[in-house]
Amino acid sequence: MFAYVGVTADRWRPRTRREWLTVAVGGLLLIAAYHAFLFAGEARPGVTSAAAAVVVSLSPVITTGFGRFVLPDDRLTPLGVLGLCCGLVASSFSSSPRPSTRGDLSVLLDSNALGSLLVLCATASFALGSTLTERLDPDLPPATVEAWSMLLGALLMNATSVALGEPQRVPLAPDPLAALGYLSVVASALGFLLYFSLLDRLGSVEVNLVSYVAPIVAAVVGWWLLGETLDATTAAGFLVVFAGFCLLKRRALHRELRRFVDDGARAD
Template identity: 55%
Template sequence: MSTGRDVGLFVALAAIWGTAFVAIKAGLSYFPPVLFAALRYDIAGLLMLGYAVAAVDQWRPHTKGEWSQVVVGAVLLIAAYHAFLFVGEQSVTSATAAIVVSLSPVLTTGFARVLLPDQRLSTLGALGLAAGFAGVVIVARPTPDAVFSADVVAVGLVFAAATAFALGSVLSKRIAASLPIETMEAWSMLGGAAIMHAVSYLLPGEAFADVIWNGEALAALGYLAVVASALGFLVYFELLDRLGPVEINLVSYVAPVFAAVAGWALLGEVIDAGTALGFAAIVFGFALLKRRAIARKLSAA
């Protein structure tokens, strides 16, 4: 990060996405989880589509490849990721959810090595992937008599969310399409919201009548839709162009710090030593997997 503007935007994005986990946790007191996620992306998708219409030349997909990219984004990057995350976060702290989600860049690299023909996983890369998985196990800390406890299952659901996001990221790269990222995100958000509404309709306890509408509920929904999704992705797009994929992935490892601090200050959540150790293992795994790219960045700096 070569300028103060880059650093400022990076920290702002980490803060926005870290505190988003706290907003999810707070909002789950008032919304059924899948319906909550769907409503978030109803709003965010419309805002992002409006931005795409104003900012890019192509505001909607045209080719089969472009629609395929949107379908992958809607199913995996939006619907599966957020449905699993919102359901899982009912039983884990904001910081724990953020830490498990921080495994996504590690999983993305692992999927890329398997699914992209020009990628290959070295011995150190395999160790990095194993370290990331070990970090999730440390965070979950399953015991033989409590493998299916609510906490362990919840961590598993958040891990499924991270896996869906990583797989979607890699599959979208395999598709031969040049859809602007703003357009892809907008239509993926709207498609993902529609999928989550359908899933919500089929689940018990997911009716609009189960929503408790009050100021805190609206604040949580508004923050997630407008700040964390629409504004957050706009900041992400700019940083991706300016910094590249390696440095922007580091946001995943700063966001849990903001999630932990905000969760403690606003919700009284506490992060224990085991969770912190699991986070360290995930960061170590990312460092092993991206060691060459990180070394090039440090050398250039």
């Protein structure tokens, strides 16, 4: 990324306090906290790709909620509160503990509830990082923000991994190397380059709308590669998330619908 910044960007490093603060937010929340919580959650037994994606699809709802406090001129109406509640209810759809005859609290830690909670923490970290980055609005190229955020995030994640005693060597086998290459180049370098560019143009809520595609893609890929199934509870959770977002963004959706109808009428 730093090589790409050196070739394409007019500034390769932050200079002001606001710009360094933006890098800190990106490295801590968008890179380190998001990926650490996400990978830890998906590693838990019982958390399928589709179920995790439903929790991730809460991102627009949570981002809108954070935006009411972080971004200026945003207030949460009663319907907006209802929309946020829909999101919280939906997250419980994919985190319900499996039935067990044991009567202690360890059933929660042995179920997919903890995994879904960790994925929810990842989603909240990303949503908060998005709104804070939009609020800071640094005069810095998106590629530069990404490069420094990824450097800081990688250092934080590796330090945490060492502190937890995790293995630091990647197995020299085709599958781990292919996964590492895909996550490094496609999902991280290219993905976050697009994300920071769109965040600068569209804002945190609109750019996080891509999260609504995640359950569909995850369900198909999970079924194709991992043999996972998409149950009715997970599908219902996604529908509740979508309903919550419609409540939160009802005015914007109404404007776009009116514009679409008016454009169609003029075309006729």
